[in-house]
Amino acid sequence: MEINTISIFLIIRYLFFVYAITTIGSYIVLAIISAVETVAYMKKNSFVNYKEILSSNIAPSISIIAPAYNESLNIIENVRSLLSNHYVNYDVIIVNDGSKDDSLEKLIVAYDLVKVEHLINQQIPTKPLREGIFKSTNPAFEKLIVVDKENGGKADALNTGLNISQNKYVACIDVDCLLLEEALQKMIKPFLESTDTKVIAAGGVIRIANSCIIRDGKLIDVNLPKKMLEKGQILEYIRAFLLGRMAWSRLNGLLVISGAFGMFDKKIAIEVGGYDTKTVGEDMEIIVRMRGFMEEQKEKYKVAYIPDPLCWTEAPDNYKIFISQRNRWTRGTIETLRKHRKIGFNPKYNSMGLLSYPYWLFFERLAPLIEVLGILYFAILVVLGQVRWDYTAAFIIMAYLFTVLFSIVAILSEELTYHQYKKKGIGYNLLKIAFLEPFAIHPFIVYSAVVGNIDYYFNKKKKWGEMTRKGMTNPETI
Amino acid sequence: MNNNQYFFEYLQNSPPIIELVWFMIGVSLLSILILIIYLKYLRTHLRSNEKIRETYQMKYELHLITYLYSGNEEETISPEQQTIIDELKKDLSDSFKRSIVVATLLKLKNEISGELDESIQKLYYQTGLINFSISKLRSRKWYVVAKGVRELTQFHIKEVHDEVITLINHPKNEVRKEMQLYLVNLFSFKGLDFLDVLQTPLSEWDQIQLLEVLQRFDDQQVFDIKPWLKSSNDSVVTFALKLADIYIQFQAKEDLIELLDHKSEKIRIELINVLGNLNIIEAKTILKNHFIERSQQEQIAFFKMMEKMPESDDESFLLEYIHHENFEIKLSALKILKMINSNTFNIQKHKGTxxxxxxxxxxxENN
Known part of the structure; x- marks a missing residue:
């Protein structure tokens, strides 16, 4: 009996060890692939003249779809920022998703809007219009279309935009995101460049704008915020976007492009039925569904990724909102992976089924749970007096140092490529975060993920969490 | 010392897995230390590089302005100019400084025109910068070759045409693209001859760039797109269709109509749009006769084409499609019907629920 217990303990220990080594190994492999891909991208794009595409009226037309819910505080400035993009052929569709505030009234006054007749090809079912569709009488805002509809959530608002857009490509973004002037031409490039593979979607890097100086919808100065939480997220984003997604892009295994800014081939997005309104992870879900569709059609396709920092957004600056956001991300991941479980480990779906899906399942979906299980198991061992403290110390130090090392590699990658944080002292600050982040941020991420799991299984009514924004044009944040 | 000894003894007595963990700790620590030092060096280097670049840029700008305004009327090099040429030549051996000289020259070149522009061109030869650009064409690294072609394009060096054209089917798209831009920038429509022998695909991105360059020329001379419409390279056919559309190549009508049976659906759809824009009525009858055999995207394109050239003869054809399951076809059919015969439209509008x-x-009715 005692031998059996010891064997079980030993097996569990080895399972944890194998999981840890596989995680570390996968991070190392991804970092290497990412480095190779980044170098290739930088070389390739050093020749691109974006200005020619920028001014070309032959360039394909794009619709920017931005859902807005109770964004009255900053809606005028946010729309102005979206309208100031330098691309020629584009329009901006603001979908006011049943806001209870005066967003629509403000837009009507600021942009001289009048109600227009607009024929909608309702290819994706959505909530009905409320006040209708508005366009500006001022030629300066001719690119602007405002849609006022009943509340149906972000996905429903995006679907309305997909139905209304007359263009071949759509860029779905969060209305409060700051898009850089070259964002659209950089995002459209992979769609136009590919000759033998159909590009179905493209995602860009999202950077954190907290404490940055933004004037008239333009990024003037990049700063590092003061709060540990915000700084930690900056490092986390650099790591995720420069190391993780870049590598997955190389493997053509991207399963998610950020909901804050992504571009789609509208025809395919509509063909698969648009965004799923029943999930809180609609940005990941639509990519998985589009990829699944292309695999089923046996068509050669790609989800492209642009490592340039094109979109800047506001990140949560307090732990309550941060936890709520991460909780939602966790539920979104679970919902998507569950909904598309037939893809997992299915050779019919090629690398998506055999590589991307299993990776997401083991190292994204299950990682926080395994971490918590590890802690519980350790607690049991402590109670049973079965802990070799010297061994424990060695393992903890190794895990910690690897985390720090990985973060430093990400910082270096950022310096060698985009070097956005130029100011003196920021380098030291970023290094400090690399050492402190495992204590200051990581426990909250694990906590949010665990609560997200509990909410998913036992609190089905929970939808989007609270996300109070200060606004990037608010003097306090600049 | 005792501590070290104790640690090594401890390691020797530990299981291999723990030895491995400590080894990894050592490697991680060392890597972190090295990377921190490198990061410090890199950030300092990048900042100082930026400052040095600014300083040199200012220095070269001053040199170049002095050079431009110290010329003499006999078109020979003045002593002041010679001094500047000599100084620049000295700096050109350093690739960092050379890149700043080239960037400064190009910046000035874009800001000026006429005689001053010619002087910059002359300086490009006199300093020997042209040799550096040409030597890049022979590099093994594709991005160096592409950079070389770009410089030659920006400085309008026509005499290396024969060498540049050899890159026509280079395995790297970026090199091919620079080569194509070189030809079109320097030789205008004549530069498009490379399409005759192009085997690799011309992406839509490349096509837009070429069309943008072509639109900059004052002399929009007529050229023959017919051979390209017959190309076995589909992307060349697509590009020729764009040319036909923009430069209203009505004379290629017969060849365009022949393409209605092209094997590529993408080309057929593009073609239908072009035929509509060029108002080639003959195509309408052909398309009507084989309408059902065409793909839905072609059918939609055809209805868009019909919207551009509505005729009363279309009525019976349209009536067949006003209840079509596809929204766009239905919309187009009703729209054209209203345009050509409002009475029939008014009768038909009550026949659908x-x-x-x-x-x-x-x-x-409201619009």
Whole structure:
């Protein structure tokens, strides 16, 4: 009996060890692939003249779809920022998703809007219009279309935009995101460049704008915020976007492009039925569904990724909102992976089924749970007096140092490529975060993920969490 | 010392897995230390590089302005100019400084025109910068070759045409693209001859760039797109269709109509759009006769084409499609019907109850 217990303990220990080594190994492999891909991208794009595409009226037309819910505080400035993009052929569709505030009234006054007749090809079912569709009488805002509809959530608002857009490509973004002037031409490039593979979607890097100086919808100065939480997220984003997604892009295994800014081939997005309104992870879900569709059609396709920092957004600056956001991300991941479980480990779906899906399942979906299980198991061992403290110390130090090392590699990658944080002292600050982040941020991420799991299984009514924004044009944040 | 000894003894007595963990700790620590030092060096280097670049840029700008305004009327090099040439030549051996000289020259070149522009061109030869650009064409690294071609394009060096054209089917798209831009920038429509022998695909991105360059020329001379319409390279055919559309190549009508049976659906759809824009009525009858055999995207394109050239003869054809399951076809059919015969439209509008049909009719009545 005692031998059996010891064997079980030993097996569990080895399972944890194998999981840890596989995680570390996968991070190392991804970092290497990412480095190779980044170098290739930088070389390739050093020749691109974006200005020619920028001014070309032959360039394909794009619709920017931005859902807005109770964004009255900053809606005028946010729309102005979206309208100031330098691309020629584009329009901006603001979908006011049943806001209870005066967003629509403000837009009507600021942009001289009048109600227009607009024929909608309702290819994706959505909530009905409320006040209708508005366009500006001022030629300066001719690119602007405002849609006022009943509340149906972000996905429903995006679907309305997909139905209304007359263009071949759509860029779905969060209305409060700051898009850089070259964002659209950089995002459209992979769609136009590919000759033998159909590009179905493209995602860009999202950077954190907290404490940055933004004037008239333009990024003037990049700063590092003061709060540990915000700084930690900056490092986390650099790591995720420069190391993780870049590598997955190389493997053509991207399963998610950020909901804050992504571009789609509208025809395919509509063909698969648009965004799923029943999930809180609609940005990941639509990519998985589009990829699944292309695999089923046996068509050669790609989800492209642009490592340039094109979109800047506001990140949560307090732990309550941060936890709520991460909780939602966790539920979104679970919902998507569950909904598309037939893809997992299915050779019919090629690398998506055999590589991307299993990776997401083991190292994204299950990682926080395994971490918590590890802690519980350790607690049991402590109670049973079965802990070799010297061994424990060695393992903890190794895990910690690897985390720090990985973060430093990400910082270096950022310096060698985009070097956005130029100011003196920021380098030291970023290094400090690399050492402190495992204590200051990581426990909250694990906590949010665990609560997200509990909410998913036992609190089905929970939808989007609270996300109070200060606004990037608010003097306090600049 | 005792501590070290104790640690090594401890390691020797530990299981291999723990030895491995400590080894990894050592490697991680060392890597972190090295990377921190490198990061410090890199950030300092990048900052100082930026400052040095600014300083040199200012220095070269001053040199170049002095050079431009110290010329003499006999078109020979003045002593002051010679001094500047000599100084620049000295700096050109350093690739960092050379890149700043080239960037400064190009910046000035874009800001000036006429005689001053010619002087910059002359300086490019006199300093020997041209040799550096040409030597890049022979590099093994594709990005160096591409950079070389770009410089030669920006400085309008026509005499290396024969060498540049050899890159036509280079395995790297970026090199091919620079080569194509070189030809079109320097030789205008004549530069498009490379399409005759192009085997690799010309992406839509490349096509837009070439068309943008072509539109900059004052002399929009007529050229023959017919051979390209017959190309076995589909991307060349697509590009020729764009040329036909923009430069209204009505004379290629017969060849365009022949393409209606092209194997590529993408080309057929593009072609239908072009035929509509060029108002080639003959194509309408052909398309009508084989309408059902065409893909839905072609059918939609055809209805868009019909919207551009409505005729009363279309009525019976349109009546067949006003209740089509596809929204766009239905919308187009009703729209054209209203345009050519409002009486028939008014009779037909009551004959449908399907929601989309009603919605379209309502919309058309109000607009």
């Amino acid at each position: 399907e929601p989309d049909f009603v919605k379209i009719v309502e919309y058309l």
